[in-house]
Structure formats: structure tokens, C-alpha cells
Amino acid sequence: MIKYFCVFVVLGSLLGLTPAEAQESKRLNHNWEFLKQDLGGIWEAVRPVGKGNPESVPLWEAVNLPHCVNATDAVDPDVNYYQGPSWYRTTLDVVNPYQNGRTLLHFEGAGQKTEVYVYTTKVGSHVGGYDEWSVDITDAVNAFKKTEVYKKQFKGKVPVSIRTDNSRDLELIPSDLSDFNVYGGIYRYLNLVYTPALSVDKIFAKAAVDAAGKTGQLGVKARFYNPDKISSGTLFLKLVDPAGKVVAKIEKKVNNLSNDTELWDLQVKKPVLWSADQPLLYTLQYEIQSSAGIAKGTEKIGFRNFEFVEKGPFMLNGKRLLLKGTHRHEDHAGVAAAMTENEIRKEMVMMKDMGVNFIRLAHYQQSRIVLNLCDSLGIMVWEEIPWCRGGLGGDVYKEQARRMLTNMIEQHYNHASVIIWGLGNENDWPGDFPEFDKQKIRAFMKELNELSHQLDISRSTAIRRCDFCSDIVDVYSPSIWAGWYRGNYTDYKGVSEEEFKKVKRFIHVEWGGDSHAMRHSENPDKVLSKIKTGMGADERAGDASLFGGAARISKDGDWSESYLVNLVDWHLKEQETMPWLSGTAYWPFKDFSTPVRPDNPIPYMNQKGVVERDLTKKEAYYVFQSYWTTQPMVHIYGHSWPVRWGEQGEEKMVKVYANCTEAELFLNGKSFGVKKRNSQDFPAAGLRWNLPFVQGENVVSVIAKKGKVTVKDEIKFTYQTEKWTKPVKLTLTKISQQDDIATVEVKLYDDKNVQCLDATNWVNFSLAGDGKLIDDLGTSSGSRKVQVYNGRAMISVKLNKGKSVVAVQSEGLPVAFTNL
Structure with a gap:
């Protein structure tokens, strides 16, 4: 071991000081202008232009940093996201307090190639969208301050222009074959730093x-x-x-x-x-x-x-600890990669509140803010370089990988939370180059492994899903997607045991399944009868496609939250009976955008998160809490399920997720008994009841106890016994309004006016008038094109204190309108 x-x-x-080390540091958040295209040259960014000149082109827009070029187009259902050059410009008051001091611009992350100019002088450049770097602008500033332009045109301020470029480039990592967007922009904080010489x-x-x-x-x-x-x-x-x-x-x-x-x-x-x-x-x-x-x-x-024990578990400070993990992509509704410190903190605290003690940062070095929070919250970290898919490029490609590994390790050595340096992900995935040579990939993986140990012998190295390199790194994670891309979720433990036997040190990162938020099912496991078991549980080429190939849950399942909670429930109860297991990490914590999934229920979204892209919790969040947390909690499944359905008098299952010793359930005020929690009694650890709902409104409540502490939960819903056929009409109704924001809901009905509660039709919202759809968020209620969930879908409108008409269309059905 x-x-x-x-x-x-x-x-x-890398080069220059971080804000914490500098004597003076200021975040440059405000007073920026942005251009989503290239310039003819740097002169176009700084040339004098008269106010109100109609011939002043190109047209810049005011923005704040951090800012992502792809804040909205990453999830625009009608276009591919922009990959190309963009520009930012501002003017700075540069007053260095030190005699002969140095003035630096410190970038916490900008994608993917960056050039920096002081007036027309190029002062620095960087390749790589995720590591930190600085450029010393001292000499260029001092030279510019001696010019007449500084005094007359810029009135004593220093013009700074920055070009970012996320164009496709096969000789850069990460590959554009990756299942995430390769974003552009200054999407992390930029700092003006003054230091002594x-x-x-x-x-x-x-x-x-x-x-x-x-x-x-x-x-x-x-x-x-x-x-x-x-x-x-x-x-x-x-x-x-x-x-x-x-x-x-x-x-x-x-x-x-x-x-x-x-x-x-x-x-x-x-x-x-x-x-x-x-x-x-x-x-x-x-x-x-x-x-x-x-x-x-x-x-x-x-x-x-x-310590990762050889053929054994993970030890922290001399005691066995099961790593209870998830993943994080740098992605959020409305801003893409440009999350503020407050947004990042909220996300990380939600993870800790779910019971997480381990995180894999996918698939690139992430913000210092994330690492600081992992240190202070007690979340151990696997952080990796973005050598992800595509194969292996040439000398430029390899040098970038070496540089990014060195920068990541040197820049994040200070973090007690880091236990693993990741060297790659899915490096068995070809496609970027005519040659795919496993031996050359092995040779370069060995080089990176040696470099990592040379820079930091105190941490482990790891990769995920590249079996022909599994013997190179200290810890290996194979591909196991039981119950999603292959097999049934009940295959999970057996497959994991077989994979465990193949390597010295085993960890399992990436498991789970997609769920379309607010979609629920009365029979989520029915598709399992079509699935072949005993055929492994790895992800293979084409498995992510929604079309063709063998039966698999990812293609043939209903993508309901109901199915996902069963899958998660099974995995977590099994992990409690695997004493040799070092740990796992669910993929991922939050839904994120991806260019390779245009046909998902929310276009261009990977929907495997336990929270939506705006951090709205899905039901699976509470399943994790019930296994991983100690603060007493209880949650009845179905808070976002307004209408259940079935036969008159039929008993329907209600599941309660809790970490309490026992729970008592009530339907419409009548007790249906107390049940004891037993984690091995699937589903819901034995906290499940079959109840006779009444037609119309029902109220289900629960009282759970843990020691002397009592916690409660309650849901209300309608029980529908009427049968429906296929949808023939849409209705569109305003269901709420808060200040200047209204929310509308579309519902699908059959020819007898019965709501079609299992409908999954695509709908498209549009608007005419003063308002604006709040869309391109990549959420179930923030997308103008979306699959309905249980025969309904919602979207919000900013009214702009005016009048608007909202329309909704679905193929083969008459258009519906509503006036706001």
C-alpha cells in the first residue's frame, strides 16, 4: 500500500502574485465593454470615436466581470454555441504605491487563448482556459503615461484591451469532443495587483x-x-x-x-x-x-x-472513511462559466449539506474560490487537467498538458483538501486525429504520472475510464453506469466487485442517470424488463445517443425523477455493504450544458444533476441526504408532482426519505402507522406506505423522530382517475406573478378535456410585445424549447411593465396564446 x-x-x-500575497489587489469587475467577434486589429479597440457617431463600428456592449462569451448561447436550442475570438476593453487608474513597484494583471481563469494589450502594445498572452496566470504591465504603462494620448484622449487613464478565443483547435486541450462546453471569455475574476519590486x-x-x-x-x-x-x-x-x-x-x-x-x-x-x-x-x-x-x-x-489502501478502502488520519462524492462543472444558469463568489459558495454549501465529503472537479483546474471552500467545508478533492477525449496530439498539445499539470499542482498545493491529481478522462475515446495509438497514449500518461509525483509525491494520481492505462496511476476508476448506459442498477455491486479485483486501488467516479426535473412516473422501473443484465455496466460508443442500438435506460427509460431516486437509493444502500470500497462520486451535482446532447428534453443539457442548473433541488438530493447526513431530516417524495394518477381505490406507494429512526405517515389526517428505517430495505429504506388516495385533493404528511428530535414534511396533490388518450389541444395560463415577473404554464389535454399526465411532447414558447421570455437558462422552467413533464411545462416572462402575448406551439396541435 x-x-x-x-x-x-x-x-x-504562475508568474506574479496572487491577490492574497499582494500588498494591494483589486478585482476589476466593472466598467468593461465587450465585443462578440474579432477586430481588424488592436487599433480598433483604442482609436478615438466621437460620441453618437452612427458610423462607429463595431458596436460594443457594457458588461461586468466575470463574464462568459457563451452565457446564453450554450443552451440556445436554435444555434450552435459561439466558438471564436471576442474582445474586452476598459480604462484603468494605475497608481502604484511602491517606488519602482510592479503592476500586474492577475487572471484567475480566461478561455481559452488570451492576449493582453496596454493601448496598442501587446504585453502578454496565455494558452489554457483554467489555470491562473499574470502579466506584468509595468513597463508598458510607464511608457504610455509619457505620451500625449494618455493625457488628451484617455484623460490620465490607461486603456487595457483583452482578446479571448475559444475557437476549435485540435492541438489544444480539452477536446471539442468533450461532453461539456469549451467556454470563452474572462469567466473568472481579474485582478489589478501592485507589489514591491x-x-x-x-x-x-x-x-x-x-x-x-x-x-x-x-x-x-x-x-x-x-x-x-x-x-x-x-x-x-x-x-x-x-x-x-x-x-x-x-x-x-x-x-x-x-x-x-x-x-x-x-x-x-x-x-x-x-x-x-x-x-x-x-x-x-x-x-x-x-x-x-x-x-x-x-x-x-x-x-x-x-491513504488509499492497496486492495482496500480509503483511510483518513488512521481511520477508514467512505468517500461520499459528487462532481462539479463550472457552469450555471444565465452566466455559464462566469459564476460569482456568492454563487459558488451557495453551490458548495449545498453539496456539504447533502452530505458530500469528496468532489471530483470535472474536467479541469477550477477556481481558487472552489478550493478554498473545500478546505473550509471539509470536502476532499480530485482535481484534474483537461486531457479529455480525442486521443493524443503533437508537441504543442503535449506541452500544454505538461504546463497545465504543473500549474495546477503548483497553484493548488496549498489546499489541504486535495488528495488526488487527475491526469486524464476517457483517454480511450478517439476522434481528433487520424492516428489513435494506445502505446503512445500510455507513454505520455506515464510521463504525466512521473511529472506529478516529481512535483508532489504527497498526493495520489488517478484517471477515469482508460483501461489500457489503469496500471500506470495510483488509483483507477473504471466506467460503471449500472442502470443507465448498461444493465440494471441491481448489477452495480457485482460489477464493482469485478472491477475492484482488476486494479491495485479502486475508486468509482461517475455513476447516475438523467432526470428531467418535475417529470414523475407511477411505474418508473417498467423499462427494466427490456434490459439485458450480466453484460457489464460500462458506457460504450453510442450509448449516450437517444436513437438506435440495444435497449438501455438512457434511451428507452422515461427520464423521470422517480426512476433516478430508485437508482440512487439502490447504489447508496449497496455502498453501505462494501467495506473494501474507497468511495464513489455521483455524476454530477448540477445539470450542465454540453454541445453533444442537442436532443435531450432540455436541448444541450446534461441532466444527470441532483439539482438543476439554477440550483433548484430535484428529489434525488434528499435521497443522498437520507444516507449521508446526520442532522435530522425527512422528505416525502413528490413535492414537484402536482397530479398523481391511477384507478379508483387503487393503493399507491408513497416513499419517505429520512435519516431518522422511525416515521409515521398520515393521509388526509389519518395515520397509516409507524415504520422503522432499515437502509437495506429497498426502496426508501423501508419508509414506504401503500395508500388509498381519494379522487381530487390529497394531503400526505409525515412525522419522523431521531432521538428526541422530531421533523415533519407535507405535500398536497390531486389524484386523477380519469383516463386519457393522446393530446389534441394546449392551454396556456398565467399561474403567478411577482413584481414584474409572470409565470405561464402550458398543459396538454385529450379530446375529452382530460389532462395527459404522461405526455412528453416538445413545446416551443414565443412572445410578442413589451416583455421578454426568461429563457436560455438550461432549466426545465427556463427554456423556450422543452419536453413537457407530466403533460405540462412552465416559463417566466419579464413584463417590462408593459403588455405581451405569449404563444406556445407543439407539432400537430393548435397554437395556444395568453395575454399578459
Whole structure:
């Protein structure tokens, strides 16, 4: 078995300082202009143009950062998302407080190729959409300030123009064959940074601890940013424990400022350990003084010990821990990749509240904000480079992969949460190049594996779904999609055991299934009778298609939330009986956009999330909570299921998901008894009742107990016994209005005016008038083209304090209208 006793801490980013290290840093969020096309040249961004000039082209629009070029077109049902060059421009007040100080632009992420200009001077460029980087604009700014243009045209401000480009390019990673959008734009924060002429570029802190947690060792190295070749300085370091007590401090003269310099070797007795339940962090404070001034900052570090046991489970601080994981794509309704810090925090807290202690960041280095939150919330991380699908390119391709791996490791060493560096995903997927040579892919995977261990021996390496490279990395995840792309979900445990036997260290990332939010089914498992079992559970070429091939749930199932909760329920109850399992990660936490799924119920959306793209919870979220959390909770399945159906007097199942010891269920005020929770009693851990609904309105409530704590839940719905045939008409009705936002709902009826509750027709909303459809969100109620869920669909309208007519169309049915 391999043991990992170290946590490396890196303070810094590639070239130049991160905001935390800088003496002064400012996010450049406002006063930007944007152009979604290319320019004829940089002069078009800065040339003087008179106000109101009708011949002023091209036309720029005002935006704030972070900003994604594909904020809406990624899920526009009528167009392919834009891949090409775009421009951003602004003017800055540049007043560096340091004599002979340096001024930098620090990018936390921009996609995918970026060029930076001060006036007409190109000052830097970068290739790669996910790692951090900086460009020193000092000399160009100083030169521009000496010009008449600076004083007259720009009135003492400095023009900065930035070109981003996400054009298709086979010699770049990630591949455009990937099941996610390769976004463009400045979609993470951009910072203006002032530093003295000598400052800290990176600090590497190796925080090691034994498995018993009795002895800790801290070793600190520094890398300096010193463009003026200053000869010496004095470095001050201080370690503060989680309670705020100073553990140790040191002052050291440094003369070697051109190479990584060893600074500190400190023994820490009985260090406070970082864990998923108690993510306690130390603070490393640093300051460097020199003739150039003072640069200082702080970083968080964590002492913890982890181990992937060979042919066994995962250990944290000497104890077995089941990794309960999910995945995250950098994608959100209305903004695509350009999530704000508050939006990211909300998303990560929702994951932790679901019981997550592990996350795979798919499929690229993600924002420092995400990693900071994983540190503070206690979520362990698998982070990977975007070598994803397509095969293996040439020298430019390989060099980018090496560079992105180096940057990811160096920039995120500081995070106690990181336990795995991912080297690739689905590298067995050909298509970008005429040649697909497995031996060459193996050779490059070995090179990346060696590079990762050279840069950081304290973390494991891993890949997912490339069996011919499974022996290269420390930990391997095969493809297992039981009950979705192959087989039945009841195949899950047996298939996992077989895959476990094939590798030294096994983990299972990516499992689950698509669900169209608010679509429910009275018989979600009926399609399982068509599915062949015993044929494996991996995803194969063509399995994601909704057309052709053998029967599979992904093609022939109803995509209901009802089916997904059964699949999740089964997986989670089985994981409790697999003591050898290191952990799993459900794919993914949130629905996300993808260019390769135009025919899904929400076009261009991967709908496997347990929350929608705007973080609206689906029912499966609560299934995870019932297995993974300890804070008492209870949830009756069906909060978004307004009409159930069946025969008069037929008993229908009601499922309750809870982590409580027992629950009592009531229908229309009458108790139907108390049941004890048993995680192995599928479905719903035994908390299920067959109830005789009455025709019309029904109220179901539950009271659940865990110790002395009582929790409750209630739902109301209509029970329909009338049978329906095929839809023949649509109705469109305003169902609510809040301030200037109205919501309309379409319903499908048969020729006897009975709602068609299993209808899945496509509908298209449109609008004429003062208002605007709130669409292109990639959600079930925020898309103008969408499949209906249980014979209905909704969309909202911003009225703009005026009048509008909303229309809805469905092939073969008369158009319906409503006035707003």
C-alpha cells in the first residue's frame, strides 16, 4: 500500500502574485465593454470615436466581470454555441504605491487563448482556459503615461484591451469532443495587483503528519518574483494554529532570490488535524522586507494523513472513511462559466449539506474560490487537467498538458483538501486525429504520472475510464453506469466487485442517470424488463445517443425523477455493504450544458444533476441526504408532482426519505402507522406506505423522530382517475406573478378535456410585445424549447411593465396564446 503523510502548501500563481500575497489587489469587475467577434486589429479597440457617431463600428456592449462569451448561447436550442475570438476593453487608474513597484494583471481563469494589450502594445498572452496566470504591465504603462494620448484622449487613464478565443483547435486541450462546453471569455475574476519590486511568487509548505497524528513536520520553501534582481531581503514567517495561537515564528535573511529557497524546518507536536468533519486549518503568515518595500500575505494549511489502501478502502488520519462524492462543472444558469463568489459558495454549501465529503472537479483546474471552500467545508478533492477525449496530439498539445499539470499542482498545493491529481478522462475515446495509438497514449500518461509525483509525491494520481492505462496511476476508476448506459442498477455491486479485483486501488467516479426535473412516473422501473443484465455496466460508443442500438435506460427509460431516486437509493444502500470500497462520486451535482446532447428534453443539457442548473433541488438530493447526513431530516417524495394518477381505490406507494429512526405517515389526517428505517430495505429504506388516495385533493404528511428530535414534511396533490388518450389541444395560463415577473404554464389535454399526465411532447414558447421570455437558462422552467413533464411545462416572462402575448406551439396541435 502507498501512504501519503504530507500536505504541500503553495502560495502563489504562475508568474506574479496572487491577490492574497499582494500588498494591494483589486478585482476589476466593472466598467468593461465587450465585443462578440474579432477586430481588424488592436487599433480598433483604442482609436478615438466621437460620441453618437452612427458610423462607429463595431458596436460594443457594457458588461461586468466575470463574464462568459457563451452565457446564453450554450443552451440556445436554435444555434450552435459561439466558438471564436471576442474582445474586452476598459480604462484603468494605475497608481502604484511602491517606488519602482510592479503592476500586474492577475487572471484567475480566461478561455481559452488570451492576449493582453496596454493601448496598442501587446504585453502578454496565455494558452489554457483554467489555470491562473499574470502579466506584468509595468513597463508598458510607464511608457504610455509619457505620451500625449494618455493625457488628451484617455484623460490620465490607461486603456487595457483583452482578446479571448475559444475557437476549435485540435492541438489544444480539452477536446471539442468533450461532453461539456469549451467556454470563452474572462469567466473568472481579474485582478489589478501592485507589489514591491521584490515579492513572494510562491511559498511551498510541506505539512507532514504521521498516521497517529502525534508528530507534525512543517518545511517551507519560497520562490520570489524579482524582475529587478534585488540581491537580498529579510523574510518573516509565523505559524498560527486554528485557535489563533502562535505556534512558532522565524526571521531569516535571504540572498538566493533566483531559485527556490529552503526557509524553515519546524516540528509541530500533536498538530490539530484537518478532517471532513472538523476541517481545522493553520494560518501561515509571511512578510518579506527589502530595499523595495514590504510584501506580505497569509495562506491556510492543513495537517492530515490519508491513504488509499492497496486492495482496500480509503483511510483518513488512521481511520477508514467512505468517500461520499459528487462532481462539479463550472457552469450555471444565465452566466455559464462566469459564476460569482456568492454563487459558488451557495453551490458548495449545498453539496456539504447533502452530505458530500469528496468532489471530483470535472474536467479541469477550477477556481481558487472552489478550493478554498473545500478546505473550509471539509470536502476532499480530485482535481484534474483537461486531457479529455480525442486521443493524443503533437508537441504543442503535449506541452500544454505538461504546463497545465504543473500549474495546477503548483497553484493548488496549498489546499489541504486535495488528495488526488487527475491526469486524464476517457483517454480511450478517439476522434481528433487520424492516428489513435494506445502505446503512445500510455507513454505520455506515464510521463504525466512521473511529472506529478516529481512535483508532489504527497498526493495520489488517478484517471477515469482508460483501461489500457489503469496500471500506470495510483488509483483507477473504471466506467460503471449500472442502470443507465448498461444493465440494471441491481448489477452495480457485482460489477464493482469485478472491477475492484482488476486494479491495485479502486475508486468509482461517475455513476447516475438523467432526470428531467418535475417529470414523475407511477411505474418508473417498467423499462427494466427490456434490459439485458450480466453484460457489464460500462458506457460504450453510442450509448449516450437517444436513437438506435440495444435497449438501455438512457434511451428507452422515461427520464423521470422517480426512476433516478430508485437508482440512487439502490447504489447508496449497496455502498453501505462494501467495506473494501474507497468511495464513489455521483455524476454530477448540477445539470450542465454540453454541445453533444442537442436532443435531450432540455436541448444541450446534461441532466444527470441532483439539482438543476439554477440550483433548484430535484428529489434525488434528499435521497443522498437520507444516507449521508446526520442532522435530522425527512422528505416525502413528490413535492414537484402536482397530479398523481391511477384507478379508483387503487393503493399507491408513497416513499419517505429520512435519516431518522422511525416515521409515521398520515393521509388526509389519518395515520397509516409507524415504520422503522432499515437502509437495506429497498426502496426508501423501508419508509414506504401503500395508500388509498381519494379522487381530487390529497394531503400526505409525515412525522419522523431521531432521538428526541422530531421533523415533519407535507405535500398536497390531486389524484386523477380519469383516463386519457393522446393530446389534441394546449392551454396556456398565467399561474403567478411577482413584481414584474409572470409565470405561464402550458398543459396538454385529450379530446375529452382530460389532462395527459404522461405526455412528453416538445413545446416551443414565443412572445410578442413589451416583455421578454426568461429563457436560455438550461432549466426545465427556463427554456423556450422543452419536453413537457407530466403533460405540462412552465416559463417566466419579464413584463417590462408593459403588455405581451405569449404563444406556445407543439407539432400537430393548435397554437395556444395568453395575454399578459
